[in-house]
Amino acid sequence: MIFLTPLALLGLLSLPILYWLVKATPPPARKTRFPSLRILRLLTPERQDTSRAPLWLLLMRLAAVFLLVLGLAQPVWTGMRQTAGREGDLLLALDNGWAAIPHWQERIRSARALAEHSLRAGHSVTLLLGAPDADGTMPPPFRTRDRRRLEERLLALAPHSWPVDRARLAAQIASLMSPDGSSGNRSGTRPGEIVFLSDGVATAADGNLLAVLKRTQIPVGDMRWNGCDTALLGVARGDGADDALRASFETLACREPGRRYRIRVRDAEGGTLGMYPLPGADDGSGTRSASLPLPPLLRNRAARFVLENGTGALPGPSAIVLADSSDRRHPVGLLTQGNQDTPLTGQGFFLAQAIKGVAELHRGSPDTLLDGKLSVLVATDGALSSPGIRAKIAAWVRKGGILVRFAGPVLAASSENAAGDPGQTLLPVPLMEGMRQLGGPMSWGKPQQLDAFDARSPFAGLAVPDEVTVKRQVLARPTPTLGDHVWARLKDGTPLVTATSLGQGELVLFHVTGTADWSSLPLSGLFPSMLERLIARSLGQKDTSAVTRLAPFAMLDAQGLLVPPPEAARPLSTAALATVAPGVQHPPGLYGPPLARRALNLGGASRRLRPEATLGRSLAPGGLSAEIPLAPWLLSFAIALFLIDFLIALWLRGLFVRAAIVLLAAGLALPCARAQDAGEDGPQAQDAQSTHAPSAHTPADVPGAALETRLGYVLTGHDDIDAASREGLQGLSNYASDRSSAAMGHPDGVTPGKDDLAFYPLIYWPVTEDVQEDPARSAALNAFMAHGGILMLDTQGVGSELSAQDEGQMRAALKRATAGLNVPPLTKLDDHHVLAHSFYLLHDFPGRVQGLPVWVARSGDDSNDDVSPIIIGAGDWAHAWAMDSQGNTPYAVIPGGEDQRVQAYRFGVNVLLYALTGNYKADQMRVPELLKRMKQ
Known part of the structure; x- marks a missing residue:
């Protein structure tokens, strides 16, 4: 135990004086009747001795003054702390990366408790940080013997959203241990012990750090916290046919397998789109996973996935996965006419069923669809017969939209398709009038199968089923440049899907209908896959492949908020996005331009949590005895003794009952005054209180809904x-x-x-x-x-x-x-x-x-x-x-x-x-x- 104000102990010298002052008290006055003056004559003056105070009362008063003096001296109980070895100067290595965020305040308190012991003993404390600063440099060692400076330094620290750099930390420790005392250790003295407040997450440079510590031959302590709150969340597309999202997360050496977790999906404004529990326990490796059956409408709006437990969201960016343009399915508009939405027969029905599985579908009139945020517009045969509608859609395509059209009897009979500007006809290539019949009693040919997709086609890589055949089609007019516009063709070489650019957008034409009348393509699994490839080319994803350098846009901070990138942040390439390890130069966040923005998250398929090897003797955070200030307790006991002495004095003087009556009257008057103040607020306040609070006379069994x-x-x-x-x-x-x-x-x-x-x-x-x-x-x-x-x-x-x-x-x-x-x-x-x-x-x-x-x-x-x-x-x-x-x-x-x-x-x-x-x-x-x- 130590005293922060030791000079106040001089007040103990007043105890003998106090003893002499309070050892005796004059006797209380006595009431005496005087029957006559004769009695007064018989009275003779006698010497009156003072009545001594009871010993217990004297001791209580002395104890009260003794406690008061001790409390003013501000004693502090330092307790005992775990040490790594011998005493001496202390070197504290504090990890301040993303894995230290869940227990950051506990780490700061432990660092203060560890440093207090060395500072009290007159030793110095050197503080090293494990993560680089925002400018990319490692924080220099902070050495002090001043308790106030150390507290200011610790309170000014904040964790970062990138991992620690143990290679550079090892270099700093090696420099401090150098015999010439260079690089920060100007005193030339080696610390007596080293204590790591580690985040427990393994890195590639842990071997370098262990080698440096072994060469120093200084006792090392390693303090760690429960790894249940250190979690790494990842969200990726599943391998199934439904292409559903799959979330997986793992914790670090968690000893509480019964914890419950869930994934909350939020939009850009912070609203909740859905919550999905993660059922069951882990598989023994600390990893849990679950499918997220997020509908296309919500998936397109998802901005982030947040990992939560029973008390709320887990802290830090490691429990957050940002969504980017590659995770979103862009909205698609479907334009039909007449009875084309008839179930099982209409083009609108077939196309709607195919699009719903891969994108967010919108229906309505051309004006309604174009006023919304669409990436792709699908039009059935005859839906674009009006020149006014074609002009509006052409302007929309020039701004970056993709128009996908399907042929049919109306398009085959039109005479405007032979030639003309694609901006007016909305056709990628000129068409021949009429349609081609393959098979049937009036045809010499037979239904044709699809040919394999060319490597330059957006459909490249898709398997072509043998059962897909085409019986009718509209033919493209032969031109020298026709081959440049063909994305899919039949085995006889005739085009099946053609496309061309219009402004910043594209025009795509399927030379068959969207139903099974002309071909079996709409009945196959290839059809929705082809539509998904076209949707993937739409605005927001079309230019992703062309962007090779992604500049940092916004980064996740320790609170999970998007903030401007740090000074050390550097662009990265799209090829390295899936493999680069997040760090101070590539912190987790959003990269790239608005139409091709990509997310770099701490959690990913190739990133796993591995516990770090123990650096020295294990120190439990709970084993630290924090300093306990005793002054509040001592002063409280002293005031209580003075209060008891005051009550005893009232009792001896016969005033205790009167004082109790006065205090009781004051206590009864206070509620009345409050009620009067409430009444001055007017009848509206009283009505409001009576509406929401039951009366004191209301029976307890009356339900609140009755009041x-x-x-x-x-x-x-x-x-x-x-x-x-x-x-x-x-x-x-x-x-x-x-x-x-x-x-x-x-x-x-x-x-x-x-x-x-x-x-x-x-x-x-x-x-x-x-x-x-x-x-x-x-x-x-x-x-x-x-x-x-x-x-x-x-x-x-x-x-x-x-x-x-x-x-x-x-x-x-x-x-x-x-x-x-x-x-x-x-x-x-x-x-x-x-x-x-x-x-x-x-x-x-x-x-x-x-x-x-x-x-x-x-x-x-x-x-x-x-x-x-x-x-x-x-x-x-x-x-x-x-x-x-x-x-x-x-x-x-x-x-x-x-x-x-x-x-x-x-x-x-x-x-x-x-x-x-x-x-x-x-x-x-x-x-x-x-x-x-x-x-x-």
């Missing part, structure tokens, strides 16, 4: 879905409370059949695939709907491009969920229904996804005042409404962003007020007709 208006949600047993339901209804309640007169409380999770549902106007039920029939649940929900409640079932986006769940399984789950429910005849919700104008005027009813139908009870049911007792949809509204404890909206809304989220909130408010007020606004729809009749 305030709350929404309910059905518990599914899935923690992520239940959490989203809770956050979604809380966000909707906050939105409705801010914008209407409805004062909503927090939502409650309910289990129909066990909980009383009578207090809830609306119950939200996210239907999951594992839901089973439950007669008790159905009976409770029937009673709930019969008494005016509204049940809202949500299949969470199934049926949209946002969901990867099977529609058939979800339909079966919805059928099981509604088994036994009194579901009235349903109709599709439109903007004429009361739900479209119960508060806001709405024309669509989106959630996290849009465009999916919403079903309500058909009007005309007088049993419930024509109010629909049930609402069924797949908008995934809870994720769109969700609001976390910080007021943020954690889930992304696809594809309309925040505007779509506002519409989702407004639809939720309409549903809420519809549940609270019924359909009284239905009469307002008839106001124009009533006014018209009144005028007549």
Whole structure:
């Protein structure tokens, strides 16, 4: 134990004086009756001796002063610490790379505790850092005997997002150990011990460091932390036919195999696109992996993959994988006409099924599609007959788009294809009028097979099935340059796919239809592969191969944020992107121009975590006894003794009861004053408090939903879905409370059949695939709907491009969920229904996804005042409404962003007020007709 203010101990000299002052106290005054003056004459003056204070009271006062003096001297209990060997100057080597981020504050505290011992003993402390600075140079050794300077240096340190450089660290240690005392060791004295605060991750230069330490012959200590939080995440395309993403991560010497992890997918704005648990334990090597069935719509928007455990995201850039243009599937527009979307026969149907498997598909009119962000536009036969439409599409192609056209009877009969500018015809090559017939009673030929793809073709490398044949095709007009435009041909040499450049974009023509009428190509697995190759050439990926030098754009820092690159960052080549090891010259982050931006991540297929060999004697961080300041404890005990002495003095003087009465009266007056201050805030504040807090006279068994208006949600047993339901209804309640007169409380999770549902106007039920029939649940929900409640079932986006769940399984789950429910005849919700104008005027009813139908009870049911007792949809509204404890909206809304989220909130408010007020606004729809009749 040491004293930070030893001069204060001189106060102990006052204890003898204090003993003399407090050893005696005058006796208390006595009340005496004087019956007459005669008694006064009989009194004779006598000497009165002082009454001595009790010994225990004297000792208590002396102890209080003794503790007060010791506390003012600021004693500190230094305890014991682990040492690596003999005493002397200390050399601290602190790893400050990416692997040290999870336990960084613990490392700083341990470094302070280790240094304190040497500084107290009068020795010096030399600090070395393992990772280079942002300018690429190694930090010079920091040597001091000043405790304050060392603390300032340690508190100013921050970890880096690149690994340590143990080769250069070994060179610094060797320089410090040199006998001439050069390179930083100007005192010429060797340290008495070396302690490494290592991150535990092996590097290629560990052998050099071990050799240097062995030559120094100085005791070495190695302190390490639990490697469960040091994780390396990697995300790559799988080897399966579905080309799904696969996430894998490994931890460093983790001794807790039961930990649960999950992958959270975020977009560029930080919204959550999906969460995927990593089931099961590792395979014994510390590695876990799982498939990420991310739908194409979400995969195209994914900006980063984050590894989380039960407490949240793991710290540092090693638990983050940035997505780049090579991971995204660019949006594709499909333009059809007439009845081409007929199932199993129409070109639109065949093309939509092929594109959905490889890209994000958009449908609509030409103006709608061109206004959106498209990379490829696919047009069926006859969809580009209008010159105005061709002019708009030509302008779009010149800006970098790819137009893929399919032939057919309309194109074969057109007379405008013989020649002309590709910018007007939107054809890569001139065509001959009519079509070629292969096989059949009127033809001498037979169906032709596909020839192998040329090495210059975008389809090079794809296997050509023998069963793919062509019966009809439109022929290209022979020209001297026709061969330069052919990407695929038949075995007889006739072109099957031709292409040409137009501005920054391309025109591609399949000389057959998109159905099986002219060829069996659309029925083969080759067809979607060819479309995927064309999509890969679209804007954002087309120029990737041409970019050979990728300049650093933004780097990940220790907090996982994208920041400007450090000074030492250098460009890298596309060829080295998959093999280069991240470092200070190539830190993890984004590289390249906007249209060919690539990501360099710490985790990858070729990067594995290996534990570093022990550098010396193992030191446990928990074995360090931190300095304990004793002054607060001593001063607290001294004040407590003084307080006890004060109470004893009051007792001896007979004032203890009076003081207790005064303190009790003051304590009772304080709540009254607070209540009066609260009353001055006006009746609105009192109403708000009474709305959200039960009265003191309320029985304990009264549910909270009976005291305030709350929404309910059905518990599914899935923690992520239940959490989203809770956050979604809380966000909707906050939105409705801010914008209407409805004062909503927090939502409650309910289990129909066990909980009383009578207090809830609306119950939200996210239907999951594992839901089973439950007669008790159905009976409770029937009673709930019969008494005016509204049940809202949500299949969470199934049926949209946002969901990867099977529609058939979800339909079966919805059928099981509604088994036994009194579901009235349903109709599709439109903007004429009361739900479209119960508060806001709405024309669509989106959630996290849009465009999916919403079903309500058909009007005309007088049993419930024509109010629909049930609402069924797949908008995934809870994720769109969700609001976390910080007021943020954690889930992304696809594809309309925040505007779509506002519409989702407004639809939720309409549903809420519809549940609270019924359909009284239905009469307002008839106001124009009533006014018209009144005028007549």
